[in-house]
Amino acid sequence: MFTDFFYLLRKKGVPVTVTEWVSFIEALYNGYFQSSLNHLYYVGRAFLVKSEAYYDMFDQAFQEYFGGIKTEGPELDKVLDWLENPLHKLPKMTPEEIAEFQQRLEEFRKEHNMDELMKQFMERLKEQKERHDGGGKWIGTGGTSPFGAYGHHPGGIRVGGESWMQSAAKVAEERRFRNYRNDIILDVRQTKMALKKLRELKREGAQEELDIDETIDKTAKEGGEIELVFNRSRENTVRIILLMDTGGSMLPYTELCERLFSAASQMEHFKEFKYFFFHNCIYQDIYEDIANYKRIPTEKLFSQFHKGYKVVLVGDARMAYSELFDVNGCIDYFSTNDKPSIEWLMKIKQHFPHSVWLNPTHKNFWGHYTVDTVGKVFPMFELTLDGLKDAIKALTSKAKPSVLN
Amino acid sequence: MVTGQGYKGSEDYIASKPLMEIVNVSVALGKPLVIKGEPGTGKTLLAHSISTALNKKLLIWNVKSTTKAKDGLYVYDTIQRLNDARFKDKDISDIRQYIKMGKLGQAFKSDEQLVLLIDEIDKADVEFPNDLLNELDEMSFHIPELDEEVTAIHRPVVIITSNSEKELPDAFLRRCVFHYIEFPDEEMMEKIVRVHYPDIENKLVREAIKRFYWIRDVDGLRKKPSTSELIDWIKALSLGGISTDKISSEIPFLGAILKNEQDTGRFIKLSHAQGGGFGFKRRF
Numbered sequence: 029m030f031t032d033f034f035y036l037l038r039k040k041g042v043p044v045t046v047t048e049w050v051s052f053i054e055a056l057y058n059g060y061f062q063s064s065l066n067h068l069y070y071v072g073r074a075f076l077v078k079s080e081a082y083y084d085m086f087d088q089a090f091q092e093y094f095g096g097i098k099t100e101g102p103e104l105d106k107v108l109d110w111l112e113n114p115l116h117k118l119p120k121m122t123p124e125e126i127a128e129f130q131q132r133l134e135e136f137r138k139e140h141n142m143d144e145l146m147k148q149f150m151e152r153l154k155e156q157k158e159r160h161d162g163g164g165k166w167i168g169t170g171g172t173s174p175f176g177a178y179g180h181h182p183g184g185i186r187v188g189g190e191s192w193m194q195s196a197a198k199v200a201e202e203r204r205f206r207n208y209r210n211d212i213i214l215d216v217r218q219t220k221m222a223l224k225k226l227r228e229l230k231r232e233g234a235q236e237e238l239d240i241d242e243t244i245d246k247t248a249k250e251g252g253e254i255e256l257v258f259n260r261s262r263e264n265t266v267r268i269i270l271l272m273d274t275g276g277s278m279l280p281y282t283e284l285c286e287r288l289f290s291a292a293s294q295m296e297h298f299k300e301f302k303y304f305f306f307h308n309c310i311y312q313d314i315y316e317d318i319a320n321y322k323r324i325p326t327e328k329l330f331s332q333f334h335k336g337y338k339v340v341l342v343g344d345a346r347m348a349y350s351e352l353f354d355v356n357g358c359i360d361y362f363s364t365n366d367k368p369s370i371e372w373l374m375k376i377k378q379h380f381p382h383s384v385w386l387n388p389t390h391k392n393f394w395g396h397y398t399v400d401t402v403g404k405v406f407p408m409f410e411l412t413l414d415g416l417k418d419a420i421k422a423l424t425s426k427a428k429p430s431v432l433n
Numbered sequence: 434m435v436t437g438q439g440y441k442g443s444e445d446y447i448a449s450k451p452l453m454e455i456v457n458v459s460v461a462l463g464k465p466l467v468i469k470g471e472p473g474t475g476k477t478l479l480a481h482s483i484s485t486a487l488n489k490k491l492l493i494w495n496v497k498s499t500t501k502a503k504d505g506l507y508v509y510d511t512i513q514r515l516n517d518a519r520f521k522d523k524d525i526s527d528i529r530q531y532i533k534m535g536k537l538g539q540a541f542k543s544d545e546q547l548v549l550l551i552d553e554i555d556k557a558d559v560e561f562p563n564d565l566l567n568e569l570d571e572m573s574f575h576i577p578e579l580d581e582e583v584t585a586i587h588r589p590v591v592i593i594t595s596n597s598e599k600e601l602p603d604a605f606l607r608r609c610v611f612h613y614i615e616f617p618d619e620e621m622m623e624k625i626v627r628v629h630y631p632d633i634e635n636k637l638v639r640e641a642i643k644r645f646y647w648i649r650d651v652d653g654l655r656k657k658p659s660t661s662e663l664i665d666w667i668k669a670l671s672l673g674g675i676s677t678d679k680i681s682s683e684i685p686f687l688g689a690i691l692k693n694e695q696d697t698g699r700f701i702k703l704s705h706a707q708g709g710g711f712g713f714k715r716r717f
Contacts, residue, residue, distance in 0.1 A: 079600075079606075244511070
């Protein structure tokens with residue numbers, strides 16, 4: 029009967045897998061949820077959700093599926109009464125049954141393509157809502173689902189009565205875990221966590237790690253005379269250059285960029301971490317400070333740093349057409365530039381094949397000609413935790429040539 | 434059914450009801466329990482508490498950045514054997530004496546059921562949890578050197594803590610039960626503090642907790658103070674003989690709560706802006 033809850037979870041974005049669902053059902057039928065909504069919420073969550081980032085989505089799904097029960101004041105007694113005296117005893121699931129269940133779920137997934145599944149799901153959802161309105165009936169048989177045979181919840185659902193800190197429905201309703209969602213915030217700690225993925229292990233430094241294979245090999249060759257072979261230990265060799273836009277349109281995102289910056293500079297595991305700033309777009313000069321006083325020629329990037337450096341550009345990439353494509357297009361009144369900015373960008377991409385652009389603005393606002401163009405030169409990602417993860421994936425995978433080349 | 438029995442927290446550890454239930458279910462089903470949460474929410478202590486409450490011995494496997502999954506199973510001391518072979522003062526034909534069980538191996542081989550704490554699993558290499566998949570699932574592993582299978586006599590109660598320094602692989606998480614320990618609310622916090630200091634005056638504790646949550650709410654702190662900081666702070670307040678009024682009018686020993694210069698700066702600026710100025714200048 030809960031199968032539509034499974035699909036509801038998936039629809040809300042919780043990556044529940046069949047394995048997890050089966051263990052959940054198994055626990056359910058073994059009576060571990062003690063027939064209470066609170067157990068179902070907390071213990072169910074422990075089985076189905078494996079990261080606090082998805083707690084909020086779980087809350088939403090739970091609220092949608094079970095939330096109705098709260099509003100049905102007078103009916104509740106009836107439901108409770110009915111639950112006290114369940115009509116049927118529940119079948120216990122054997123391993124074979126579980127396997128069959130899993131197989132059926134797989135078949136079901138194969139049979140229905142995604143659209144159809146969604147449609148069916150929506151229909152079911154509607155139905156479910158109606159039942160809610162009708163008053164607690166949702167606890168009844170789940171005949172319409174392909175897994176209807178498993179009948180009811182073990183002892184029914186008892187609401188309240190126990191000294192939980194807060195009732196599950198209320199917790200779900202509060203959506204306390206909203207701030208843990210991956211697609212919303214990016215704090216320093218999370219950023220650091222994401223940046224840790226950015227690594228390339230290579231053997232460098234002093235030879236102090238005993239190479240056992242080599243030692244055995246050598247010793248055997250020496251006829252048993254022990255010959256110790258040492259090796260360099262593996263170290264992260266990632267070198268990063270961060271280029272940040274300090275232009276006026278970036279002001280609303282200062283704090284966000286600050287967090288990225290402080291996370292990156294706190295990372296001790298980079299071999300090297302360099303940072304520079306630019307104003308709206310990159311021309312012949314970039315700056316070593318945020319206030320754009322200490323300028324250094326952009327050419328220096330190419331002479332000082334080899335192509336192994338990974339370059340992360342941060343900016344909204346939103347500017348006037350002329351700023352990107354025209355000679356002397358730079359927004360600063362006193363600056364001139366004899367090369368349009370786009371050429372510099374392409375030069376950077378050519379010199380540093382591993383480079384990405386992080387955009388603090390929401391993807392929905394990217395429909396702008398300069399954003400599109402920059403996005404064609406550099407793979408562009410949102411400056412969210414998910415975006416950052418994708419960006420890091422792109423940085424560590426093999427570089428693709430830019431489209432404009 | 435696990436009602437009425439099983440884990441209910443222990444004298445020195447306050448577990449929330451959901452957590453207790455989850456512990457009980459994971460023990461009953463023999464599934465490893467992954468515990469995540471802010472630093473200082475008592476992840477590691479949970480295992481100690483389970484071990485005391487269920488009266489089972491606790492085995493701790495502290496994971497470090499250099500820890501390999503195999504270390505937890507067994508270590509084959511080849512160097513020792515090589516060395517012994519060289520001096521011929523020992524019989525080296527028995528490999529068994531050079532095979533030393535790791536923590537997981539010990540837990541499997543034990544005659545009684547143990548609580549095994551795999552602490553801070555995220556410290557290790559990204560691949561580490563994946564290397565333990567089968568071992569934790571089947572609760573057995575193979576030693577090729579002896580061609581022997583080590584199978585758990587009693588499935589240990591496995592508690593795994595993570596500080597989310599790295600994300601754990603999905604395949605690993607699928608096999609576990611997961612719980613995120615939320616930061617305790619004020620009421621819960623009072624109980625926790627009481628466990629540590631049953632004798633400190635009620636008023637002081639309450640006022641300190643109130644202040645503490647107020648500080649935690651300050652926007653944009655780089656490191657939010659955690660339970661352990663509160664506990665230290667309350668101890669300092671009590672030892673320093675600070676009166677309750679003083680806690681509400683200024684914040685003594687701020688250094689015990691905020692441990693980052695920028696945070697302290699930000700906090701002082703903010704409390705000045707909110708008027709009053711709390712007399713920080715005198716103290717810092």
